[in-house]
Amino acid sequence: xxxxxxxxxxxxxxxxxxxxxxxxxxxxxxxxxxxxxxxxxxxxxxxxxxxxxxxxxxxxxxxxxxxxxxxxxxxxxxxxxxxxxxxxxxxxxxxxxxxxxxxxxxxxxxxxxxxxxxxxxxxxxxxxxxxxxxxxxxxxxxxxxxxxxxxxxxxxxxxxxxxxxxxxxxxxxxxxxxxxxxxxxxxxxxxxxxxxxxxxxxxxxxxxxxxxxxxxxxxxxxxxxxxxxxxxxxxxxxxxxxxxxxxxxxxxxxxxxxxxxxxxxxxxxxxxxxxxxxxxxxxxxxxxxxxxxxxxxxxxxxxxxxxxxxxxxxxxxxxxxxxxxxxxxxxxxxxxxxxxxxxxxxxxxxxxxxxxxxxxxxxxxxxxxxxxxxxxxxxxxxxxxxxxxxxxxxxxxxxxxxxxxxxxxxxxxxxxxxxxxxxxxxxxxxxxxxxxxxxxxxxxxx
Amino acid sequence: xxxxxxxxxxxxxxxxxxxxxxxxxxxxxxxxxxxxxxxxxxxxxxxxxxxxxxxxxxxxxxxxxxxxxxxxxxxxxxxxxxxxxxxxxxxxxxxxxxxxxxxxxxxxxxxxxxxxxxxxxxxxxxxxxxxxxxxxxxxxxxxxxxxxxxxxxxxxxxxxxxxxxxxxxxxxxxxxxxxxxxxxxxxxxxxxxxxxxxxxxxxxxxxxxxxxxxxxxxxxxxxxxxxxxxxxxxxxxxxxxxxxxxxxxxxxxxxxxxxxxxxxxxxxxxxxxxxxxxxxxxxxxxxxxxxxxxxxxxxxxxxxxxxxxxxxxxxxxxxxxxxxxxxxxxxxxxxxxxxxxxxxxxxxxxxxxxxxxxxxxxxxxxxxxxxxxxxxxxxxxxxxxxxxxxxxxxxxxxxxxxxxxxxxxxxxxxxxxxxxxxxxxxxxxxxxxxxxxxxxxxxxxxxxxxxxxxxxxxxxxxxxxxxxxxxxxxxxxxxxxxxx
Numbered sequence: 068x069x070x071x072x073x074x075x076x077x078x079x080x081x082x083x084x085x086x087x088x089x090x091x092x093x094x095x096x097x098x099x100x101x102x103x104x105x106x107x108x109x110x111x112x113x114x115x116x117x118x119x120x121x122x123x124x125x126x127x128x129x130x131x132x133x134x135x136x137x138x139x140x141x142x143x144x145x146x147x148x149x150x151x152x153x154x155x156x157x158x159x160x161x162x163x164x165x166x167x168x169x170x171x172x173x174x175x176x177x178x179x180x181x182x183x184x185x186x187x188x189x190x191x192x193x194x195x196x197x198x199x200x201x202x203x204x205x206x207x208x209x210x211x212x213x214x215x216x217x218x219x220x221x222x223x224x225x226x227x228x229x230x231x232x233x234x235x236x237x238x239x240x241x242x243x244x245x246x247x248x249x250x251x252x253x254x255x256x257x258x259x260x261x262x263x264x265x266x267x268x269x270x271x272x273x274x275x276x277x278x279x280x281x282x283x284x285x286x287x288x289x290x291x292x293x294x295x296x297x298x299x300x301x302x303x304x305x306x307x308x309x310x311x312x313x314x315x316x317x318x319x320x321x322x323x324x325x326x327x328x329x330x331x332x333x334x335x336x337x338x339x340x341x342x343x344x345x346x347x348x349x350x351x352x353x354x355x356x357x358x359x360x361x362x363x364x365x366x367x368x369x370x371x372x373x374x375x376x377x378x379x380x381x382x383x384x385x386x387x388x389x390x391x392x393x394x395x396x397x398x399x400x401x402x403x404x405x406x407x408x409x410x411x412x413x414x415x416x417x418x419x420x421x422x423x424x425x426x427x428x429x430x431x432x433x434x435x436x437x438x439x440x441x442x443x444x445x446x447x448x449x450x451x452x453x454x455x456x457x458x459x460x461x462x463x464x465x466x467x468x469x470x471x472x473x474x475x476x477x478x479x480x481x482x483x484x485x486x487x488x489x490x491x492x493x494x495x496x497x498x499x500x501x502x503x504x505x506x507x508x509x510x511x512x513x
Numbered sequence: 514x515x516x517x518x519x520x521x522x523x524x525x526x527x528x529x530x531x532x533x534x535x536x537x538x539x540x541x542x543x544x545x546x547x548x549x550x551x552x553x554x555x556x557x558x559x560x561x562x563x564x565x566x567x568x569x570x571x572x573x574x575x576x577x578x579x580x581x582x583x584x585x586x587x588x589x590x591x592x593x594x595x596x597x598x599x600x601x602x603x604x605x606x607x608x609x610x611x612x613x614x615x616x617x618x619x620x621x622x623x624x625x626x627x628x629x630x631x632x633x634x635x636x637x638x639x640x641x642x643x644x645x646x647x648x649x650x651x652x653x654x655x656x657x658x659x660x661x662x663x664x665x666x667x668x669x670x671x672x673x674x675x676x677x678x679x680x681x682x683x684x685x686x687x688x689x690x691x692x693x694x695x696x697x698x699x700x701x702x703x704x705x706x707x708x709x710x711x712x713x714x715x716x717x718x719x720x721x722x723x724x725x726x727x728x729x730x731x732x733x734x735x736x737x738x739x740x741x742x743x744x745x746x747x748x749x750x751x752x753x754x755x756x757x758x759x760x761x762x763x764x765x766x767x768x769x770x771x772x773x774x775x776x777x778x779x780x781x782x783x784x785x786x787x788x789x790x791x792x793x794x795x796x797x798x799x800x801x802x803x804x805x806x807x808x809x810x811x812x813x814x815x816x817x818x819x820x821x822x823x824x825x826x827x828x829x830x831x832x833x834x835x836x837x838x839x840x841x842x843x844x845x846x847x848x849x850x851x852x853x854x855x856x857x858x859x860x861x862x863x864x865x866x867x868x869x870x871x872x873x874x875x876x877x878x879x880x881x882x883x884x885x886x887x888x889x890x891x892x893x894x895x896x897x898x899x900x901x902x903x904x905x906x907x908x909x910x911x912x913x914x915x916x917x918x919x920x921x922x923x924x925x926x927x928x929x930x931x932x933x934x935x936x937x938x939x940x941x942x943x944x945x946x947x948x949x950x951x952x953x954x955x956x957x958x959x960x961x962x963x964x965x966x967x968x969x970x971x972x973x974x975x976x977x978x979x980x981x982x983x984x985x986x987x988x989x990x991x992x993x994x995x996x997x
Contacts, residue, residue: 115791121595124614127871128601142578146601152581159579166650168573198617220792257793257914262947264795266914304761304997335673335709335716441919442908443941443993447709447718452941452993454910454919471917473941473993475760509995511760
């Protein structure tokens with residue numbers, strides 16, 4: 068079960084399609100145009116209880132055309148980039164621009180900001196993996212987890228491996244493309260029976276298969292995490308410090324980034340409106356963006372406007388040093404783009420790091436949160452209230468698992484009350500961070 | 514065979530198959546590729562969608578987008594194994610390629626021949642119209658500008674208004690080796706308004722929206738621009754007055770309609786067939802047992818006319834039905850697709866759904882509702898000494914294995930001495946599904962369905978759903994506020 072994918076050939080094909088769409092847009096009367104296209108192909112296998120559950124071959128492609136007629140805009144996207152479909156898409160985009168209203172801020176980013184050097188950032192590592200090999204890896208992962216005493220059932224293990232190409236071009240003459248790959252392996256297990264059942268999971272996700280965790284490690288981690296949850300109770304209600312595990316601390320960075328995103332700011336939908344230059348985090352905390360870090364998860368040389376990406380400092384020794392802007396949101400705010408059309412890429416924290424033990428000791432009494440549930444984050448006000456599960460900490464040591472409680476506060480206070488960052492850095496995603504100790508939150512349980 | 518009189522099937526054939534030079538007989542050839550050695554079932558799912566969205570900000574429709582997608586997904590089953598491949602081309606070559614790939618799930622065994630078509634005429638739950646064609650571009654823009662004007666006129670605190678009008682014309686056709694041949698034309702439209710209100714340096718959001726499976730013209734005729742604009746402003750102004758919510762366990766009264774998201778999270782997901790077949794749900798193996806208070810009856814009903822969560826046929830071609838999940842507190846049944854129904858020795862229930870041709874089917878909800886009870890909603894509030902009255906929610910999530918679920922209020926009030934008093938800030942409510950459903954102590958006679966805004970996510974796939982319920986009292990639920 069396989070299908071050839073030649074990334075270099077696909078790149079050349081997509082570049083030609085993008086150039087063709089730009090040419091048609093010009094012919095059809097667009098004053099400016101930008102086109103993004105991508106194709107991704109991959110294989111996904113899942114196994115459960117020692118047997119194959121599903122094998123899936125995916126191939127997704129799409130092309131999106133945005134035209135500007137004067138200050139009016141029209142956008143069309145389609146999965147079919149044949150001549151007939153693509154030309155119809157451009158025509159439709161031009162037609163839509165006949166209906167939309169004038170927007171003084173609309174248009175491409177300045178030509179002078181286009182990326183000119185497009186280095187190889189080391190994010191394309193194809194994995195010539197046969198279906199059988201993929202199944203073997205997933206089976207080994209699940210088996211290692213199920214072999215741990217106390218595991219009673221399994222939601223299975225899944226391996227997915229894929230690569231793709233992304234191309235962006237605009238009528239300034241910019242044409243950029245990037246190939247990339249992503250490989251991941253995950254396992255979810257169940258322990259206990261009936262009303263006492265618990266589940267948890269672990270995963271590894273990498274650009275380069277050589278960096279993947281061993282399948283057995285992922286399976287055993289999933290088992291250990293699942294077993295640690297057995298016998299959980301609801302904690303007492305009260306104010307206390309909360310330690311966010313690394314994978315959840317990266318979510319807090321995400322909450323922060325949403326609040327400094329241009330779109331939220333010009334819509335007045337952020338609790339960090341008008342806070343530029345002010346102290347938001349403790350002075351020992353700095354947050355940088357490294358979009359060109361070699362081999363990193365989110366590396367790219369150009370953003371979704373074609374603008375050259377650059378290192379940004381969003382938090383400089385506690386102060387809010389920069390917003391996160393695209394060309395459009397920057398114009399809306401009377402500022403300059405920060406090369407963040409499409410978001411932030413590769414966030415890195417600079418802070419004195421503490422061991423997990425030291426953080427627990429510092430916390431003394433509180434909860435270590437290892438799972439958050441629900442969408443209880445209000446980006447407008449910063450109000451934060453989410454379901455949680457984790458461990459009760461007393462005398463600086465983990466005592467027993469806890470569940471069915473909420474943690475609540477306001478992100479403004481939570482950021483200001485950051486008391487420590489752990490050295491247990493999670494490097495699997497775009498945000499690299501260790502645990503975060505937040506000084507004072509409301510825990511609601513029993 | 515009356516298939517040729519089926520208007521949906523005729524439309525689907527001409528929109529999906531004819532452009533690629535295919536006809537219904539070509540589907541038998543396609544199935545033949547997928548039914549390799551050892552494959553005991555295969556289906557072909559053809560789909561095309563035309564989506565449109567118009568977005569207003571700062572009083573102008575500055576952005577409008579149009580998306581066309583389409584393709585075919587081929588799935589094969591061999592025992593408990595699933596093979597899946599798809600293509601964004603609908604052609605004989607694409608059917609041959611994807612069919613052979615999907616057939617690779619089984620390597621040996623008997624070759625089974627697909628059964629001849631036994632077409633049924635499903636009852637249509639909505640009109641087979643192109644919803645985008647119902648209004649001119651000028652009318653669409655006028656609706657959005659009405660929302661802006663009404664919202665800004667409603668209160669001087671309103672500082673930002675955004676509104677969107679979106680619609681999707683979806684055409685699907687399913688041919689399966691069990692003889693299924695079915696088509697569906699699925700219109701889906703939605704109108705949304707979101708406002709920011711500012712007073713004394715404090716900023717709050719309010720939003721409202723809705724829609725269903727009908728033409729955009731009906732949104733205009735229903736005057737949704739004005740209604741949702743006023744509702745969004747009302748909610749933002751309420752939130753400007755909100756104080757910190759209490760923390761801890763207390764009685765919670767849920768309003769009727771959209772708060773039915775409780776049922777979706779606390780009950781619905783845990784009753785999907787796949788989780789129960791695998792024994793990973795807190796409800797697994799409990800059919801016939803009491804899982805909710807007496808008086809609690811919960812159904813998943815895909816047949817409701819014109820509703821956002823409704824379907825005439827599911828994505829395996831099975832007609833939808835009204836499935837009783839819990840009757841008078843006793844667990845009655847699960848929601849099934851063909852695979853899980855067969856493996857559990859049950860019948861499919863019309864709950865097989867997929868986000869698109871590029872996603873595999875799973876058992877999913879349609880419109881999940883609790884039926885009305887006897888209590889007067891005022892009496893329900895009066896019965897609470899100190900608690901929370903929650904009328905609108907942002908979203909929820911569940912861990913189906915432990916049964917723990919959350920849902921986050923976006924409009925809520927304190928109840929003090931039997932009266933609804935001060936608004937409180939949105940707070941997450943958390944509980945355990947099977948436990949919380951047994952703490953339902955009063956059920957209103959005011960069943961209402963939501964306005965048509967729900968999207969359910971499962972394993973990365975989003976599908977439109979509906980919820981509904983009467984006013985309910987839960988004797989004890991953990992409220993995630995900040996005040997002790």
